[in-house]
Structures are given as structure tokens and as C-alpha cells.
Amino acid sequence: MPSTIIRREEEGESLATVELKNNTVIVVLGASGDLAKKKTFPALFGLYRNNFLPNNVKIVGYARTNMDHQEYLKRVRSYIKTPTQDIEKQLDEFCGFCSYVSGQYDQDESFINLRKHVEELEAGREETNRVFYMALPPSVFITVSQHLKRNCYPEKGIARIIVEKPFGKDLPSSRQLQRALAPDWNEDEIYRIDHYLGKEMVKNILILRFGNEMIGATWNKNHIDNVQISFKEPFGTEGRGGYFDEFGIIRDVMQNHLLQVLTLLTMERPISFSAEDIRDEKVRVLRAMPAIEPRNVIIGQYGKSLDGTKPGYKEDDTVPKDSRCPTFASMVAYIRNERWEGVPFILKAGKALNEQKTEIRIQYKDVTSGIFKEIPRNELVIRVQPNESVYLKMNSKLPGLSMQTVVTELDLTYRRRFSDLKIPEAYESLILDALKGDHSNFVRDDELDASWRIFTPLLHYLDDNKEIIPMEYPYGSRGPAILDDFTASFGYKFSDASGYQWPVQSVEALQKL
Numbered sequence: 001m002p003s004t005i006i007r008r009e010e011e012g013e014s015l016a017t018v019e020l021k022n023n024t025v026i027v028v029l030g031a032s033g034d035l036a037k038k039k040t041f042p043a044l045f046g047l048y049r050n051n052f053l054p055n056n057v058k059i060v061g062y063a064r065t066n067m068d069h070q071e072y073l074k075r076v077r078s079y080i081k082t083p084t085q086d087i088e089k090q091l092d093e094f095c096g097f098c099s100y101v102s103g104q105y106d107q108d109e110s111f112i113n114l115r116k117h118v119e120e121l122e123a124g125r126e127e128t129n130r131v132f133y134m135a136l137p138p139s140v141f142i143t144v145s146q147h148l149k150r151n152c153y154p155e156k157g158i159a160r161i162i163v164e165k166p167f168g169k170d171l172p173s174s175r176q177l178q179r180a181l182a183p184d185w186n187e188d189e190i191y192r193i194d195h196y197l198g199k200e201m202v203k204n205i206l207i208l209r210f211g212n213e214m215i216g217a218t219w220n221k222n223h224i225d226n227v228q229i230s231f232k233e234p235f236g237t238e239g240r241g242g243y244f245d246e247f248g249i250i251r252d253v254m255q256n257h258l259l260q261v262l263t264l265l266t267m268e269r270p271i272s273f274s275a276e277d278i279r280d281e282k283v284r285v286l287r288a289m290p291a292i293e294p295r296n297v298i299i300g301q302y303g304k305s306l307d308g309t310k311p312g313y314k315e316d317d318t319v320p321k322d323s324r325c326p327t328f329a330s331m332v333a334y335i336r337n338e339r340w341e342g343v344p345f346i347l348k349a350g351k352a353l354n355e356q357k358t359e360i361r362i363q364y365k366d367v368t369s370g371i372f373k374e375i376p377r378n379e380l381v382i383r384v385q386p387n388e389s390v391y392l393k394m395n396s397k398l399p400g401l402s403m404q405t406v407v408t409e410l411d412l413t414y415r416r417r418f419s420d421l422k423i424p425e426a427y428e429s430l431i432l433d434a435l436k437g438d439h440s441n442f443v444r445d446d447e448l449d450a451s452w453r454i455f456t457p458l459l460h461y462l463d464d465n466k467e468i469i470p471m472e473y474p475y476g477s478r479g480p481a482i483l484d485d486f487t488a489s490f491g492y493k494f495s496d497a498s499g500y501q502w503p504v505q506s507v508e509a510l511q512k513l
């Protein structure tokens with residue numbers, strides 16, 4: 001009987017989009033690391049619990065750490081934390097198909113050893129599909145991908161390689177990485193993860209835009225004054241200072257996560273929801289964005305909290321005492337096309353701020369003046385996390401006999417709107433996409449190139465000009481003091497909205513204002 005792979009090829013099915021339902025081994029390289037612990041294994045377990053892993057799947061961990069099978073399983077169990085206690089049986093089943101191989105990242109013998117182990121697990125299978133998940137530091141991406149190709153590439157099945165960011169530090173290093181991967185892995189086999197593309201509300205952007213005439217019709221420079229995309233974390237780089245100092249907030253979250261969000265917000269309607277149609281439109285809009293100009297950027301670095309209880313960035317032992325690394329940045333991107341000419345897209349990202357929040361705020365233009373003395377602008381807010389929601393801030397008449405206006409909102413708060421809500425973790429959704437052969441939520445090579453082109457001149461400018469020192473902001477604040485003037489200078493109007501409170505307000509209290 002011919003293998004299903006051969007049949008599929010004969011029938012003209014592209015192997016790139018084949019769903020791996022059977023005969024699959026997933027190898028997690030870097031299985032002892034932080035990413036594997038926090039994201040990869042919990043996501044694999046989440047997929048298993050929901051019956052989304054291929055039938056009879058095997059999961060192999062690979063890392064340098066020496067440990068025996070039992071010790072490894074103990075680790076895997078400790079990685080998986082769920083609030084319910086009823087998972088013990090499922091955890092036992094999950095561990096039943098997990099195993100571990102220890103080896104080096106730069107030695108053929110180690111990878112030959114890995115192959116032998118995988119082959120034992122595959123014994124009796126006609127088709128041998130292998131998914132390699134690189135939960136590894138970028139310094140070993142290339143050597144590992146080369147060793148995998150040489151020693152572990154399946155002869156009778158589909159191979160896929162999932163690569164984690166960072167994909168380089170600038171345009172030249174990203175291209176170098178691309179050139180190193182390209183001879184061994186074709187673009188169809190590579191899945192570059194940007195985990196923001198797996199987030200529920202980020203995946204919702206195209207539906208909100210293209211599935212609602214009301215939103216679609218106003219989605220342009222004629223109606224939208226400015227857009228803010230904000231990423232805020234209430235904790236510093238504690239424990240990760242060594243890694244972070246080499247990258248900084250712009251490379252860590254802006255060039256990738258926030259730019260991906262911006263791209264989905266601004267691309268034109270794709271011909272279909274297929275991966276290539278979506279990615280073609282994303283590349284087109286990225287190519288219409290000029291490089292970020294340094295004069296449209298502010299950078300900051302957190303110092304001690306005002307009450308002195310939280311340490312400043314440079315107090316971390318792994319951070320150089322004279323570090324100029326930005327832990328906060330805000331910058332403005334523009335798009336030179338008919339739809340967006342002149343609209344500022346304000347990106348803001350920071351660590352050690354006052355709250356945890358990722359949101360998109362679309363601020364509409366002022367209504368024609370005349371009948372209103374002062375009336376706030378409409379804002380459409382897409383709250384990516386936490387408390388996923390979409391709300392449209394709008395003006396309404398205050399109930400009663402007067403003609404007083406009040407800011408209120410059309411509110412789609414997910415946890416109130418949907419019962420039995422379970423929002424999948426971004427990594428669950430992305431690993432499932434990779435198993436399904438769906439590249440829509442992964443970064444294509446030309447997309448990566450276009451995104452680095454937008455950021456590289458700024459990054460080099462900041463790296464080279466040693467006299468540029470980030471502005472200090474206190475741990476736990478909203479960022480550098482200049483921030484509000486900066487956003488206001490690009491047209492953002494902050495409206496205190498006369499005591500606006502969400503979710504409910506008393507009419508009587510508002511009448512007294």
C-alpha cells in the first residue's frame with residue numbers, strides 16, 4: 001500500500017498544507033529552557049486535553065542537560081500548571097508519550113542519537129512526519145537547523161521546523177539567518193513564530209475590519225485621526241536582564257509583535273483567508289511604510305519605584321551599570337498609501353509600568369463643530385489583553401430633561417458576552433496551525449525583511465549615538481514624563497470625559513458634574 005504522503009503528492013496536494021493527523025513525532029529542542037517550560041509544554045498539553053494532537057503522537061524533548069526519563073517526566077509535570085485538580089490522569093497519559101534525549105547542539109553524534117531514538121518511536125510506521133520546535137537561543141538556531149537537516153530529516157514524511165524569535169537583530173543579521181536556513185529548509189517547511197499572531201484579539205482584527213461594513217467604511221484617513229498600539233507590562237526585566245540588554249524593548253516587542261498588529265490593522269482586504277493571500281497584503285502595506293524617523297521617537301529606561309521598593313533596571317546584576325538599553329519606547333509610523341497618508345500610528349511599549357495592558361486605540365476625528373461646545377472624539381478600543389474586549393466610546397444624551405451629553409460605550413467584553421469562554425493560549429493556537437500546515441499566522445521571509453527595513457535605521461542610530469541616553473521613569477509609572485506631550489503632538493486628544501466610569505454610572509452623579 002503506498003504511503004499517504006506519496007498518494008497526496010500524486011493527487012497534486014501541496015505537502016505544505018497537509019494536516020498532520022497521524023504518524024507524527026514532535027521534537028522540542030531546548031526542552032529544559034524557559035520557553036519550553038512556560039509556553040511549549042503547557043501548550044502541547046492544552047492541545048492534548050482538547051484532542052488536537054495527532055493520533056499516537058510522540059513528543060521528544062532534546063537539550064544538553066543530562067537527566068533520566070523519570071527526572072524528565074517530573075519536570076514536564078511541573079511545567080504544566082492548571083487550576084483544576086482533575087488533570088492527573090490526563091497528565092499521566094501525556095507523559096506516556098513524552099521522552100527525552102540529551103545531546104549537544106553542534107555535534108553530529110548527538111543528532112544521530114536523536115534520530116535513532118525518533119526511529120525507535122516510529123518503528124512500524126510507513127509515514128514518518130517530524131515537527132522540530134526550536135525553543136532555543138538565537139545563537140544556536142543555525143547550527144541546530146543544519147544538524148537537524150543533515151541527521152534527522154525524515155525520508156518518508158513531512159518535516160516542519162518552528163523557529164522562535166528573535167529573527168536577527170537588524171536587517172543584515174536577519175538576512176544572514178535567512179540565508180543560513182534557506183539551503184536546508186524551504187519556506188513551506190519554516191514556521192516563524194510571532195506569538196502575538198496567535199492571540200485571540202489579534203486574530204479578530206481582520207474579522208472586525210472586513211466583517212463589519214460600519215467599521216470598514218470609516219477605516220481610513222478621512223475618519224481616523226490617529227491610532228495607538230500600546231504594550232504595557234507591570235514588571236521589569238528581573239532575571240532576564242542579560243538577554244534583554246542585548247535587544248531592548250524595540251527589538252523585543254515593537255519590531256515584531258506591535259508591527260504585526262499594525263500590519264493587520266492597516267493591510268488591504270485579502271482576496272481570501274489563505275495564508276499567502278493574507279501575507280501578500282501584509283507585505284504590501286509594510287512596503288508602504290517608510291523607515292521610522294529618530295525625531296519621531298522617545299526612549300526611556302526605568303529607575304527605582306517612587307516608594308523605593310522596586311529596583312531600577314541598572315540595579316539588576318546582569319545589566320551593565322552604564323547600560324543605555326531602552327525599556328520603554330514610543331514612536332510614530334506612517335503609511336504612504338491612499339488609505340493612510342498622514343495618519344500617525346503611535347506605538348508605545350514599556351516594562352515596569354503601572355499596569356498590564358495591550359490595546360489598540362483608534363481615535364476618530366472631531367465631529368464638525370458648531371452645535372456642540374466641546375465633545376470628545378469617538379474611540380474604538382480593541383483590548384488584546386487582559387480582559388479581552390472591544391468597545392466603542394461614543395457620545396450620547398444624558399438620560400433626563402437636559403441636553404447634556406455623556407461619554408458611554410458600545411461594549412463587547414468577552415467574559416460578559418460569551419458564556420463558557422475559553423480563550424486558547426497563543427502558543428496552543430500556533431502549534432495547532434503548524435500541525436495543520438496553515439502559515440497564515442506565521443511570518444514569511446519577505447515580511448520579515450520588510451519589517452526590519454522599517455526599524456533598522458533607527459536601531460543603528462540609537463546603537464551608534466552613544467550620547468543618546470534614555471529618559472528615566474519610575475518603576476510603576478506610565479512611562480517618561482514627556483509621553484503625554486509626545487502623543488498629543490501627533491494629534492492624540494486625551495479626554496478626561498467628565499468622570500467617565502466603566503461599566504456603570506449613576507445619572508444623578510453625572511448631572512451634578
Ligand SMILES: NC(=O)C1=CN([C@@H]2O[C@H](COP(=O)(O)OP(=O)(O)OC[C@H]3O[C@@H](n4cnc5c(N)ncnc54)[C@H](OP(=O)(O)O)[C@@H]3O)[C@@H](O)[C@H]2O)C=CC1
Pocket residue numbers: 228230361381383387389390391409411412413478484494501502
Ligand atoms: N470592556 C471593557 O473592558 C471596558 C473597559 N473600560 C475601562 O474604563 C477605563 C477608561 O477607559 P478608556 O477611557 O478607554 O481608557 P483610559 O482613560 O484608561 O485611557 C485612555 C488613553 O489615554 C491615555 N492616557 C491616560 N492618562 C492620560 C493623560 N493624563 N494624558 C494623556 N493620555 C492619557 C492612556 O494611555 P496609557 O495606557 O499610556 O496610560 C490610554 O491610551 C479603563 O480602565 C478601561 O479599561 C472602558 C470601557 C470598556
Ligand SMILES: O=C1O[C@H](COP(=O)(O)O)[C@@H](O)[C@H](O)[C@H]1O
Pocket residue numbers: 233252253358
Ligand atoms: O516576546 C515577548 O513577549 C512577552 C510578552 O508576551 P505576552 O504574551 O505576555 O504579552 C514579553 O514579556 C517578552 O519580553 C518578549 O520577549
